[in-house]
Amino acid sequence: xxxxxxxxxxxxxxxxxxxxxxxxxxxxxxxxxxxxxxxxxxxxxxxxxxxxxxxxxxxxxxxxxxxxxxxxxxxxxxxxxxxxxxxxxxxxxxxxxxxxxxxxxxxxxxxxxxxxxxxxxxxxxxxxxxxxxxxxxxxxxxxxxxxxxxxxxxxxxxxxxxxxxxxxxxxxxxxxxx
Numbered sequence: 184x185x186x187x188x189x190x191x192x193x194x195x196x197x198x199x200x201x202x203x204x205x206x207x208x209x210x211x212x213x214x215x216x217x218x219x220x221x222x223x224x225x226x227x228x229x230x231x232x233x234x235x236x237x238x239x240x241x242x243x244x245x246x247x248x249x250x251x252x253x254x255x256x257x258x259x260x261x262x263x264x265x266x267x268x269x270x271x272x273x274x275x276x277x278x279x280x281x282x283x284x285x286x287x288x289x290x291x292x293x294x295x296x297x298x299x300x301x302x303x304x305x306x307x308x309x310x311x312x313x314x315x316x317x318x319x320x321x322x323x324x325x326x327x328x329x330x331x332x333x334x335x336x337x338x339x340x341x342x343x344x345x346x347x348x349x350x351x352x353x354x355x356x357x358x359x360x361x
Contacts, residue, residue, distance in 0.1 A: 197238035
């Protein structure tokens with residue numbers, strides 16, 4: 184039985200022997216332009232400097248290749264990507280469910296929980312599900328939703344106005360800028 188190596192979906196890097204363009208524009212290791220030359224000449228020039236030929240702009244006419252130390256370049260690119268990922272801030276949307284027939288104490292508890300989330304800088308999506316015959320009295324649910332938005336208006340602002348999606352009314356609220 185013959186083993187077939189699985190193909191990866193990772194694009195092959197255009198470095199040295201993987202460059203198949205007949206003619207390329209070459210940039211030197213210090214950023215100086217060495218001009219347009221044949222692929223063989225460019226590879227020989229890179230080998231002469233004991234560096235690699237890396238294609239930085241394969242879609243250009245002619246493709247642009249740079250002579251550099253590919254190992255260092257690849258490492259620095261990975262390092263930049265890791266740093267960018269560290270600085271990335273993912274905003275989490277916290278769900279909160281209300282009912283059109285919610286009791287005052289439960290309502291106050293939900294407001295208190297939403298305040299905590301807003302103070303920690305998170306967004307809140309408030310859903311109100313209408314069950315059974317409650318759907319015929321949407322105005323009751325709208326009133327409860329308005330009361331909720333008024334109760335937290337000092338710490339939050341409406342990002343997406345209340346809207347009906349099937350039997351659920353939703354509103355997205357985000358913390359106010361300080």
